[in-house]
């Protein structure tokens with residue numbers, strides 16, 4: 001069995017954003033993870049690590065992680081989102097691998113499984129972009145992979161309702177769809193963030209899931225067209241349980257600490 005903790009969009013900043021303190025929420029998530037999932041194999045944070053991509057926010061993120069004193073297995077695997085800044089990120093995290101073109105893309109092999117972390121950022125836009133160079137890198141890795149594979153990305157690779165209402169999702173959907181379809185025997189799940197909502201389903205024969213943001217969880221509405229809103233909903237993170245016969249995604253409402261456990 002493998003257990004993956006999937007947290008997204010902490011949007012760390014030195015102050016409140018829209019009246020919400022991203023740091024205190026993130027600290028609560030970390031302590032919940034440490035207290036409940038010390039047996040996890042992977043802890044992934046799928047982008048929008050910071051709200052503005054500035055050095056102070058990355059340093060604050062590092063400080064919060066260090067103060068959380070997580071065990072080695074819970075040291076977070078990071079990728080960037082549209083709110084991050086690739087160059088500042090690389091300066092603040094010099095040990096995180098990049099591909100030969102300087103994009104923050106890498107893979108980790110754990111327990112006979114391959115986890116691929118990809119970079120869908122393009123400066124000065126909130127849209128997701130996956131250029132030819134990045135596609136080549138991913139295609140090359142996948143062509144050499146013959147084990148169960150899991151993709152971690154910031155942007156939603158598909159429109160979550162209609163194409164027309166997916167302004168800030170991944171723009172190279174067709175190209176990415178081709179990569180997924182070609183490799184849907186080995187890619188077992190796609191983990192993403194970005195929309196700040198829980199979602200799950202399947203695409204190109206591959207299941208996917210996303211948690212809300214720890215900073216600003218949103219709710220979607222589909223009555224007329226896809227739209228997002230805030231309604232003081234609860235932040236969460238996801239827990240993926242991967243067994244030989246199943247993949248299960250749980251949602252952790254980590255702010256609900258006053259639980260009446262049935263025993």
Ligand SMILES: [Fe+2]
Nearest residue numbers: 009048194213
């Ligand atoms: Fe975000």
Ligand SMILES: [Fe+2]
Nearest residue numbers: 048081082194
């Ligand atoms: Fe985002």
